[in-house]
Amino acid sequence: MGGEWWRKKWVAWAAAAAIFVVLMLVTPAIPQDEDYHDFADQRVLFLGIPNTLNVISNIPFLFVGLAGLILCHYKNYFRLCSQGELWSWTLFYAGVTAVGVGSSYYHLYPNDATLVWDRLPMTIAFTSIVAIFIIERVDDRAGTKSLAPLVIAGALSILYWSFFDDLRPYAIIQFVPCIVIPVMAIVIPPMYTHSSYWLWAAGFYLLAKVEEAADKPIYRWTHDIVSGHTLKHLCAAMVPVFLTLMLAKRTIEPDRVSLLQMWKISWRERGSKDSNTVDVKYDYAAVSTTSEQQ
Incomplete structure (x- = not known):
């Protein structure tokens, strides 16, 4: 278990280093724009x-x-x-x-x-x-x-x-x-x-x-x-x-x-509350209609 963890860690660092090297090779240099120092409020x-x-x-x-x-x-x-x-x-x-x-x-x-x-x-x-x-x-x-x-x-x-x-x-x-x-x-x-x-x-x-x-x-x-x-x-x-x-x-x-899991739970609860509200309104409407017919 410990050896597997260390292997994953070194793979992650190696991948990060490889991505950095590739970015440095394939992207052009970015010089400092001298206009950057020309701020609006002087x-x-x-x-x-x-x-x-x-x-x-x-x-x-x-x-x-x-x-x-x-x-x-x-x-x-x-x-x-x-x-x-x-x-x-x-x-x-x-x-x-x-x-x-x-x-x-x-x-x-x-x-x-x-x-x-x-x-x-x-x-x-x-x-x-x-x-x-x-x-x-x-x-x-x-x-x-x-x-x-x-x-x-x-x-x-x-x-x-x-x-x-x-x-x-x-x-x-x-x-x-x-x-x-x-x-x-x-x-x-x-x-x-x-x-x-x-x-x-x-x-x-x-x-x-x-x-x-x-x-x-x-x-x-x-x-x-x-x-x-x-x-x-x-x-x-x-x-x-x-x-x-x-x-x-x-x-x-x-x-x-995680926040993602908490949001999912919150969305589910909100969805179930909304559906329950719809059911209650539907039942109320049905009861009202039946009462009027009688």
């Missing part, structure tokens, strides 16, 4: 801070990240069950805290060199979340051992981009979790309750990416009040907020049932 609103709203909208990351770090280690407030969980969540909140600093620094002086300090902490947070999901949904030991390789892979993707001006590895590190994590949250039975908070977090992250892409249109639509990129920071900060609420509320799930 106003100096107070204290002489350039790009003021894009800078200060990163403050929520700092507060949520620091709060999460404290609660991870304060009397085990989050009731984490293993060292792997503790270190994974610690790295996640460290990444979130660093996003608050690194992204603010980048928006003070937007260029490729400062963008490194914006993206590096984000990869730490992304990769830590993947390890957390493996710990909670697949296997504690495998997830714990995957934490360091995943974080290192994320950091290497940033170094690769900074040296070779190619965003492909970073794009994989950023967007694969956006697909894999919601799917795992729905399909694989959770260890803890309040699993739906993962979907709320994923939803806010998706909204943040839409706002980022619509930076200038949103700025025009709001009559130069707020840009899409500023809103992107605020929505992205809701991701660690929802995950922190989840950690504070959740308990061990006694009956490990």
Whole structure:
């Protein structure tokens, strides 16, 4: 049994590595678009801070990240069950805290060199979340051992981009979790309750990416009040907020049932209630008709 598990694990890692190599071979390089640094809102609103709203909208990351770090280690407030969980969540909140600093620094002086300090902490947070999901949904030991390789892979993707001006590895590190994590949250039975908070977090992250892409249109639509990129920071900060609420509320799930199974049960119950309602109405109509005839 143990040998079979190890074989499946190495097959999974080998398949992931093979997919990465194939993607790197068949897809063209993705250079950093210099227009990316040309944000819609470049106003100096107070204290002489350039790009003021894009800078200060990163403050929520700092507060949520620091709060999460404290609660991870304060009397085990989050009731984490293993060292792997503790270190994974610690790295996640460290990444979130660093996003608050690194992204603010980048928006003070937007260029490729400062963008490194914006993206590096984000990869730490992304990769830590993947390890957390493996710990909670697949296997504690495998997830714990995957934490360091995943974080290192994320950091290497940033170094690769900074040296070779190619965003492909970073794009994989950023967007694969956006697909894999919601799917795992729905399909694989959770260890803890309040699993739906993962979907709320994923939803806010998706909204943040839409706002980022619509930076200038949103700025025009709001009559130069707020840009899409500023809103992107605020929505992205809701991701660690929802995950922190989840950690504070959740308990061990006694009956490990996936969200998909729960939805199926809910749909069946709703369908049976609807059919019972129809039967009652039909019987009532039949009784009423009979009474009138008499």
